[in-house]
Amino acid sequence: xxxxxxxxxxxxxxxxxxxxxxxxxxxxxxxxxxxxxxxxxxxxxxxxxxxxxxxxxxxxxxxxxxxxxxxxxxxxxxxxxxxxxxxxxxxxxxxxxxxxxxxxxxxxxxxxxxxxxxxxxxxxxxxxxxxxxxxxxxxxxxxxxxxxxxxxxxx
Numbered sequence: 337x338x339x340x341x342x343x344x345x346x347x348x349x350x351x352x353x354x355x356x357x358x359x360x361x362x363x364x365x366x367x368x369x370x371x372x373x374x375x376x377x378x379x380x381x382x383x384x385x386x387x388x389x390x391x392x393x394x395x396x397x398x399x400x401x402x403x404x405x406x407x408x409x410x411x412x413x414x415x416x417x418x419x420x421x422x423x424x425x426x427x428x429x430x431x432x433x434x435x436x437x438x439x440x441x442x443x444x445x446x447x448x449x450x451x452x453x454x455x456x457x458x459x460x461x462x463x464x465x466x467x468x469x470x471x472x473x474x475x476x477x478x479x480x481x482x483x484x485x486x487x488x489x490x491x
Contacts, residue, residue, distance in 0.1 A: 340440040343377040343432045344385035352465045354389040359468035376401045378433030404440040409458050413437040446474050454478045
């Protein structure tokens with residue numbers, strides 16, 4: 337499961353990522369499913385969110401937004417947003433270390449062992465995130481479909 341987030345200092349991300357660790361990580365771990373939080377922020381700046389929240393899930397840097405671009409979840413600040421951002425400090429490219437005005441929209445993507453996307457939810461509102469229950473249900477459904485027939489009936 338991939339959880340795309342904006343950057344380590346993002347207020348909503350600092351609520352969402354620990355929430356996902358508490359509410360998804362234990363069950364996903366038991367099921368053998370990795371949970372990876374993905375941000376375009378450079379690796380040396382991502383340690384901040386891991387240490388602040390004592391995260392044990394993997395936090396990965398999406399160099400040049402390559403993965404976010406492949407999934408089609410990026411947005412770029414328009415000119416008024418750029419000006420507003422610069423009026424409050426450095427631009428987002430300086431914050432993330434990427435030098436760009438691109439960020440991923442908050443998204444959660446479940447990829448099966450077959451490398452196909454089996455669940456995806458993307459939020460155009462950076463404050464709205466996917467709840468844990470539908471994510472666990474998506475993974476449970478995927479695992480049950482992949483299990484041998486005798487195992488599928490067991491929950």
